[in-house]
Amino acid sequence: MMWYHGMCQDMSDKDVANLHKLKDKPGVKWFCSSCTLEIEMTMKGNGDVGMTSAANNGVMNGKLGKIEDMVMKLAGALSSNQAKIEDRMQKLEVSYAQAVSSNLDGVKTAQQLNSDAKAQFSQILEHQQAEYRKKNAIIYGVEPEAGRTTMDKIQELMEDVSFPTAAKPLTAKRLQTSQSSVGMKPGPIKLEFSDEGSKWTFLKRANATLRPKNIYCKLDESKALRDQQYRLRQQIKEMKEQDESGTQYRIRNMKIQAKSTGDWEHLPTGRTTISQPSAH
Structure with a gap:
């Protein structure tokens, strides 16, 4: 026996047709949820406990089926969204890496341009100061x-x-x-x-x-040139302290010259004394 009420259960024609096919099957009992209370009251009056239990089971099975459908739909939506999110995250990571790389290249280029500009500016300033001096x-x-x-x-x-x-x-x-x-x-x-x-x-x-x-x-003279001359004077001072031969020293054209008995001569780089004539 089968009870159904398609409008209160919001059933489609297909659902009703499927239930109709099962109406003659033994042990198949289905009741719409809105009619369940009335059926239960009727069954209690007739003492048909099996019918009441069957009605309850039918209602519960229907609700569980809907819940399962909802869970499956949610799972499918979550899975689809997860795939989309992972794809977007991967694209973002690639874009970020590209942006960082591009930015680093831009920073390096800017630093090089800045360094070149400073060097050029220093040369121009040095030339102007030299002209002024x-x-x-x-x-x-x-x-x-x-x-x-x-x-x-x-x-x-x-x-x-x-x-x-x-x-x-x-x-x-x-x-x-x-x-x-x-x-x-x-x-x-x-x-x-x-x-x-x-x-x-x-x-x-x-x-x-x-x-x-x-x-x-x-x-x-510029500070750089004065500093260079100071280092040369300090070098001459140290040479005089170490030299007991009475050698004279002076600075000419930013080089140290020395004279002992002959003419003035430039001291090679790293050398602190002039060559002494050999005795015969």
Whole structure:
């Protein structure tokens, strides 16, 4: 025997047809969930416990079947979504790796361009400074005097030793050094001339006449060149301390020259003494 109510159970025509085929099968009993209570009450009144149990089993089986269908659909959806997620993650990892690689290449290129630009800028700046220094000279040993400008002191020196008028500097600026800041020595004075010719005229006259006053004049040189000259002077100092032969040393063209009994000669790199003539 079979009970069914397609509308309250939301059954399709196909489901109804399948149930209809099973209606004559022995032991097959099916009841819609909305009619179950009424059937159970009827069965209890008739004492048909088997029918009530069958109705309950039918309801439960129907619910379980729906739950199983829902679980299968969810599992299928999750599996599909998992595959899509894994595919997307793999693509993201590839894209990220490519982006990192591209970015590193870009950083390396930018660093190289930056390094090249710095080197080029340094060369341009060094060239400009060298051009500017061509018309300058530095004079050492001129004491400051209260109430008198630096240019006044320079003009006074030039008048004392009869400097040529053409050698007069355009500006005179006293510089600060570590020794001048603590009062150990007067700061050097940078002189700017109208051209290189005037500078050389002043240099020659100053070094020829002002040495007795402990005043001397030099070219306006870059810090790198001054540092190199300092290292050469320190090297000469060490050689003099080790040499007891009375050899003279000097710096010419950024090289050390030495003289013992003959002419001045350049010392080869790494050598600290000059060759002595052999005795006959």
